[in-house]
Amino acid sequence: MARQSNVFKQAYNRALALAVPGEHLASEPELCQHLGVSRTTVRAVLSRMADVGIISWDKRTKEVLRAPTPDDQFPDDETEDLSDVIEQAFMRRIVQQDAQPGMQINELELAREVGTGTTSVREFLIRFSRFGLIEKRRNSHWVLRGFTRQFALEVMDVREMFELRSAAAFANLPKDDPAWQKLAQFEAEHRSMLADERGHPERFSALDENFHLLIQAAAGNRFIRDFYDVIAVIFHYHYRWNKTETDSRNRRALEEHLAYIEALKSHDLKRVAEACQTHMNSARQTLLQSISFED
Amino acid sequence: MARQSNVFKQAYNRALALAVPGEHLASEPELCQHLGVSRTTVRAVLSRMADVGIISWDKRTKEVLRAPTPDDQFPDDETEDLSDVIEQAFMRRIVQQDAQPGMQINELELAREVGTGTTSVREFLIRFSRFGLIEKRRNSHWVLRGFTRQFALEVMDVREMFELRSAAAFANLPKDDPAWQKLAQFEAEHRSMLADERGHPERFSALDENFHLLIQAAAGNRFIRDFYDVIAVIFHYHYRWNKTETDSRNRRALEEHLAYIEALKSHDLKRVAEACQTHMNSARQTLLQSISFED
DNA sequence: CTCCTGTCTTTTATCGACAATAGACAAATG
DNA sequence: CATTTGTCTATTGTCGATAAAAGACAGGAG
Numbered sequence: 001m002a003r004q005s006n007v008f009k010q011a012y013n014r015a016l017a018l019a020v021p022g023e024h025l026a027s028e029p030e031l032c033q034h035l036g037v038s039r040t041t042v043r044a045v046l047s048r049m050a051d052v053g054i055i056s057w058d059k060r061t062k063e064v065l066r067a068p069t070p071d072d073q074f075p076d077d078e079t080e081d082l083s084d085v086i087e088q089a090f091m092r093r094i095v096q097q098d099a100q101p102g103m104q105i106n107e108l109e110l111a112r113e114v115g116t117g118t119t120s121v122r123e124f125l126i127r128f129s130r131f132g133l134i135e136k137r138r139n140s141h142w143v144l145r146g147f148t149r150q151f152a153l154e155v156m157d158v159r160e161m162f163e164l165r166s167a168a169a170f171a172n173l174p175k176d177d178p179a180w181q182k183l184a185q186f187e188a189e190h191r192s193m194l195a196d197e198r199g200h201p202e203r204f205s206a207l208d209e210n211f212h213l214l215i216q217a218a219a220g221n222r223f224i225r226d227f228y229d230v231i232a233v234i235f236h237y238h239y240r241w242n243k244t245e246t247d248s249r250n251r252r253a254l255e256e257h258l259a260y261i262e263a264l265k266s267h268d269l270k271r272v273a274e275a276c277q278t279h280m281n282s283a284r285q286t287l288l289q290s291i292s293f294e295d
Numbered sequence: 296m297a298r299q300s301n302v303f304k305q306a307y308n309r310a311l312a313l314a315v316p317g318e319h320l321a322s323e324p325e326l327c328q329h330l331g332v333s334r335t336t337v338r339a340v341l342s343r344m345a346d347v348g349i350i351s352w353d354k355r356t357k358e359v360l361r362a363p364t365p366d367d368q369f370p371d372d373e374t375e376d377l378s379d380v381i382e383q384a385f386m387r388r389i390v391q392q393d394a395q396p397g398m399q400i401n402e403l404e405l406a407r408e409v410g411t412g413t414t415s416v417r418e419f420l421i422r423f424s425r426f427g428l429i430e431k432r433r434n435s436h437w438v439l440r441g442f443t444r445q446f447a448l449e450v451m452d453v454r455e456m457f458e459l460r461s462a463a464a465f466a467n468l469p470k471d472d473p474a475w476q477k478l479a480q481f482e483a484e485h486r487s488m489l490a491d492e493r494g495h496p497e498r499f500s501a502l503d504e505n506f507h508l509l510i511q512a513a514a515g516n517r518f519i520r521d522f523y524d525v526i527a528v529i530f531h532y533h534y535r536w537n538k539t540e541t542d543s544r545n546r547r548a549l550e551e552h553l554a555y556i557e558a559l560k561s562h563d564l565k566r567v568a569e570a571c572q573t574h575m576n577s578a579r580q581t582l583l584q585s586i587s588f589e590d
Numbered sequence: 591c592t593c594c595t596g597t598c599t600t601t602t603a604t605c606g607a608c609a610a611t612a613g614a615c616a617a618a619t620g
Numbered sequence: 621c622a623t624t625t626g627t628c629t630a631t632t633g634t635c636g637a638t639a640a641a642a643g644a645c646a647g648g649a650g
Contacts (some may be wrong), residue, residue: 002610003611004610005608005609005610006610007434007612007613008610010625027623029624038613040612045626059618059619059624108600119636123418123421126418137642139602140602141601141642148480153516155518157460161457162455165452197641221449221452223522228516295450297637297638298603298604299604300639302641322594332642333642333643334642335641335642336640336641336642338595352597354596377603402632403630408625412603412605412640414604414606415603418603434612434632435611460619588630
């Protein structure tokens, strides 16, 4: 098959949440907007909902007949993006197996493991190569550079440059910039999360990511923005494979963020740089602790 | 056909230069080394050279019978890398045609223009996307962001950060590091090029690139290194489509490089930063002058 | 005993095809 | 007359196949 209809299935699953018995569904264009897909897909979704008796559909009338049951949902493994599946399989290999730096990466083998064609794997590897973990030999195989200490240092060096630059840009934003409001929101979230006894690792990760994205947006630089993808991936998998002391590390990060926020609000560039630097230093430490390989 | 044998043809063309009548060609592994291809390809090359009577080949004896003629060469358009061909066609479009920012990019159309399959075009676009000039809409087309003023500013901002960091690292290299020798070589080349009345645009470009690569190597950071590819592409095409005052600009750059080199040799970080900054500022100016689009 | 060659296997690069998805346009509805 | 819908076309995402190129290994030459 050419594609696995995962866009359709995802949209369908999300559309189920909109089905309240007795109510009517919105117009096709509105559903497109809401679900983030084309009208072709929306119509496919409606068509199926009608087939299984969730709605009756005739032109503009889309009456919800019954509440959807969990059985109506497509299972998760059918809705996943192919590139995400490949990424996960690939990262599992890099992390779990004794993946030595210098090891060669085989497209066909990886494709078979995931149960996909080689083209998708190739495209994934090309996209992934910007993360600096793999490298291509011309007309030949990919080579794993490895998640080494050196790699972590290089990532953090660039991150630090970018974050310092962004923080300075943020501090200089005019006072009526909407970013300041968002910053205040994030500050409140930080405080509430600190007050909560239980650590919420996923919630923390999301907040952390959004916080840094907000600051980096101030730089208004696409390369800085794009680089954050590298960091996001690194930290995402880092959290997955190194759960020791997650809680205390997160609390510390929250506190550093609060100091960072205070510094930003002061508009004092020197204070900003200091708070930012402090946070970057501990992020570097955190990352280094999870490295297994030497160089 | 699956591939156009361009690796073979390139290797063949370069191998012709090695054929001196009366002499013997080196062993297969040595030729691999020299030509940068596999032994399979080397043997194909030798086989063809024997077929057309340039050499007599029997096991270890590879005697050159006659000097190759220009006719023996494969024409240039058969030896070019497919990805280079695509890049050139793509850049021509971006530059020449009234390519408006926001314009959508069609894979199939581009593929047909180049006379290639869509897969190669897709892979090119994915690789090229790291340059920040195009952007992908999920499940939909690519969008041209455009070679705008804003783009130039963003590139130069990152370049400046990276170059300043690299320059500082360079100045701190131990005195016996081989980089200092290379720097001295480059200095001499700069002086000789300045003394020469005629400007040599290609020679200047090559020297400029090697000079900056040497400095950036001091940072020992793959992301800084990789970013230089962005700069190289930008400036490569920039020079192509904006030839006004090339000469005076190059002379100025040479002089700035010399000041930069002096600063590095002084190990005085403040001087280094100043010289580097000066050079970056005029690079930014140069680039901005060639921009046609507003934001 | 080291390096080279003959031969064979593995892996990549590229193509063309086709289903999924996006998107365009005109007719229909309120 | 502004949306919505029905229908049709355009474009992308993914696959499997195949020739080009890389690479492995054993036997041979010096």
